[in-house]
Every structure is written in C-alpha cells, then in structure tokens.
Amino acid sequence: MSKKTLLHYAAPAIITGMLFATAAVSWDEPGNNPPAGNVAAPINVSADGQSKEGWLTVGSTLAPSMQLDVQGIAPLLGSLNVTGGAILNTGGAADGLIVENGRVGIGTNNPLSQLQLEGDSGNAAEILLKHTGVDGSAGIGFDVTNDAHSFFIKAHNNKLKFVTNDGGASYPARMVVMSDGRVGIGETNPATKLDVNGTIKGVNYQSGDGSQGLTNNITVKGSDGNDCVLTFKDGLLTAETCP
Numbered sequence: 001m002s003k004k005t006l007l008h009y010a011a012p013a014i015i016t017g018m019l020f021a022t023a024a025v026s027w028d029e030p031g032n033n034p035p036a037g038n039v040a041a042p043i044n045v046s047a048d049g050q051s052k053e054g055w056l057t058v059g060s061t062l063a064p065s066m067q068l069d070v071q072g073i074a075p076l077l078g079s080l081n082v083t084g085g086a087i088l089n090t091g092g093a094a095d096g097l098i099v100e101n102g103r104v105g106i107g108t109n110n111p112l113s114q115l116q117l118e119g120d121s122g123n124a125a126e127i128l129l130k131h132t133g134v135d136g137s138a139g140i141g142f143d144v145t146n147d148a149h150s151f152f153i154k155a156h157n158n159k160l161k162f163v164t165n166d167g168g169a170s171y172p173a174r175m176v177v178m179s180d181g182r183v184g185i186g187e188t189n190p191a192t193k194l195d196v197n198g199t200i201k202g203v204n205y206q207s208g209d210g211s212q213g214l215t216n217n218i219t220v221k222g223s224d225g226n227d228c229v230l231t232f233k234d235g236l237l238t239a240e241t242c243p
Contacts, residue, residue: 129155159188187221197221 043050055064060071098105105111107118107125119125129138139154139161152163152171161173176184184190186197200220218230228242 161188192219195221 043052043056055067055069057064057069057071058074060069062069062071098109098111100109100111103111103114103116105116105118107120107123108116117125117127129140131138137154137156139152139156141153142151148165148167150165150171152161154161154163158179159173160177162175163171163173165171173188174186176188176190178184178190182190182193182195184195184197187195198221219227220230222228222242226242228240230240
C-alpha cells in the first residue's frame with residue numbers, strides 16, 4: 001500500500017481522535033463564585049477612554065478616602081474639569097483650597113464671595129504679596145469699570161502708599177506710611193508722626209492727658225510751603241505764627 005493511500009485512510013481517524021481528546025479536556029465553568037468575588041478590569045495604558053465606578057488610590061496601597069486619592073505629587077499637564085467642586089489639601093489641614101461654584105475658599109469649605117480666607121486660633125487669615133526683584137512694588141488694586149478713578153495700596157521703597165488715579169495717566173500717592181510709623185497726607189516724605197500738606201479741619205482737639213485743648217503747638221504747612229505754628233487751648237485757636 002502506498003503512502004498516499006495510507007494517508008487517505010488514516011486522516012479521518014486522526015481528526016476524529018483529536019476531536020474526542022479536545023472534548024475530554026475542555027474547560028467547564030465553575031459552579032461557585034470566587035471567594036473574594038470577581039475582580040474588576042484594571043485601568044491600563046490603552047489610548048482608549050476608560051472609566052472606573054469605584055474609588056481609586058494612586059501612589060499607595062491604602063484604601064482611597066475619596067473618589068480619587070493621590071498620595072504624593074501628581075503633575076497635571078492640560079486641564080482638569082471637576083464637577084461638584086474641587087478640594088486641594090496638604091499637610092492634614094481640615095480645609096484646604098476649595099473651589100465651589102466659581103468661588104475660592106481658603107480655610108473654609110463654604111466661600112461666600114469670589115475669594116474668601118478664614119483663619120482660626122492657629123492660623124491667621126493673611127495675604128502676603130512679595131516682590132523679589134531689585135526695584136519694584138507689591139500691592140493690590142481696586143477698580144470699577146464705570147468709575148473714572150482707580151485705587152491702589154502698594155509697598156514701595158520702604159513705604160506703604162495709598163494711591164489713587166486722578167482721572168488721567170498719573171497715579172499720585174495720597175497718603176504714605178513710613179516703616180517707622182510716620183504718616184504723610186499729601187506728603188510723600190513725612191518728617192513727623194503726622195505730616196499733612198494741606199488744610200486740616202477738626203471738631204475736637206485733646207491734649208496728651210485726654211483733657212480738651214492742646215497744650216502743645218501744632219505745626220502745619222501753609223499754601224506757600226512755609227511752616228505755621230498754631231496754638232490751641234480748650235478747643236480754641238489762641239495763636240497763629242507764620243513767617
């Protein structure tokens with residue numbers, strides 16, 4: 001018998017035997033669930049969009065304390081769209097940086113304005129504006145679109161300046177507070193505790209001991225730039241000495 005004839009008769013028998021062998025070792029589905037339940041599909045590196053119903057911890061094997069619990073630093077490249085508000089917290093503080101309905105709260109989880117800061121007995125509600133350059137200023141401005149004037153409070157050259165816009169291009173300092181406590185109104189370099197360049201109107205004057213009337217003289221600057229000495233007693237102007 002030739003090899004070709006032998007293969008012709010043997011092939012059906014071989015195929016039949018393979019089918020019986022496959023049926024004998026085929027896998028049967030278990031009748032009971034696994035002890036820990038079915039394991040959810042892992043998040044992978046696929047470019048396809050993925051979702052997860054349960055909470056997720058990144059950077060730790062600890063159970064997550066919220067929907068996304070990141071242990072460590074997580075650089076974000078791109079935008080983050082959060083529905084229902086965002087909480088940024090570090091160091092175990094009770095309240096971190098809260099973003100809720102377009103309002104930002106620091107130290108509070110219920111901000112009532114665009115920016116609200118709250119402190120407690122251990123943390124003051126403070127804002128620090130710092131300029132690290134050789135020459136510059138740090139401050140805050142106030143402006144209303146329909147108003148012709150703007151207002152600024154800024155630190156510059158060891159002075160705290162209260163600046164207003166006069167309706168033009170200039171921003172003169174209306175009042176300054178020096179680092180040693182001297183105050184100037186209309187005067188940017190006050191020489192005394194209170195240095196006023198202009199007219200002063202007062203309703204009641206008191207001496208250092210609290211009684212009515214000044215026992216000392218007041219030096220004011222006249223319209224010609226010269227100093228005038230005014231003497232008050234019991235709320236009355238008793239003398240005026242000008243050069």
